[in-house]
Amino acid sequence: MNLEGLNYVSTKKYRSKCHTWFHPIEIRNHHIRLVIPNINCDAIFYVSQGDRAVQKVPIHLVYNFDIPLLNDHFTVQCEDPDRQKFYPKVPYASIHFNTKTRQRLAQFQKQNDDYDVLVLGFDSISNLQFQRMLPESYEYLTKNLGSTILQGRFK
Numbered sequence: 534m535n536l537e538g539l540n541y542v543s544t545k546k547y548r549s550k551c552h553t554w555f556h557p558i559e560i561r562n563h564h565i566r567l568v569i570p571n572i573n574c575d576a577i578f579y580v581s582q583g584d585r586a587v588q589k590v591p592i593h594l595v596y597n598f599d600i601p602l603l604n605d606h607f608t609v610q611c612e613d614p615d616r617q618k619f620y621p622k623v624p625y626a627s628i629h630f631n632t633k634t635r636q637r638l639a640q641f642q643k644q645n646d647d648y649d650v651l652v653l654g655f656d657s658i659s660n661l662q663f664q665r666m667l668p669e670s671y672e673y674l675t676k677n678l679g680s681t682i683l684q685g686r687f688k
Contacts, residue, residue: 535611545553554620555611555618555620555623556568556626557569557572557574557609557611557620557622557623558574558576558594558609558625560602560625560627561623562601563601563602563629563630564595564599564600564601564602564626565594565599565600565602566598566599566600567592567594567595567596567597567598567625568596568597569611570596571596571597571613572598572611572612572613572620573611573612573614574593574609574610574611575592575593575594575609575610575611576591576592576594576600576607576608576609577589577590577591577607577608577609577610578590578591578602578603578604578606578607579602579604579606580603580604581604581606590603590604594609599629601611601629602627602628602629602630603609603629604629605626605627605628605629606625606626606629607624607625607626608622608625609620609622609625609653610623611654618688621684634674653674653680660683
């Protein structure tokens with residue numbers, strides 16, 4: 534294909550940057566907690582029900598104080614009090630405690646012949662890379678939970 538006549542834009546110019554160095558919060562037991570002192574952070578939850586429009590609900594985070602998750606998706610934006618340092622806006626996905634879902638599950642009658650199957654997939658990482666980069670997770674899945682690791686090979 535000849536690209537001379539096209540307005541060709543290099544993808545190198547627009548590569549995204551990953552800010553993995555910044556982890557301002559901890560998520561545990563359906564709560565978030567600010568773990569870095571002396572910065573101001575807001576969590577912005579994206580809340581919707583059914584087909585209604587998504588509402589942004591901002592909540593100011595307080596250092597070392599648990600705040601319940603309002604929804605599964607939110608972002609965290611932080612700044613230092615003197616506004617000297619910029620921190621990236623970090624997106625998060627977690628699971629919040631939903632009372633309606635818990636009530637429906639409590640009413641569900643399980644049959645003896647039902648299977649308990651959990652499929653956990655890491656599509657963007659190879660099996661060997663998973664073993665190298667997350668050895669404790671791999672060991673826990675295989676030894677403690679008795680998981681079956683699919684090799685992705687056909688015989």
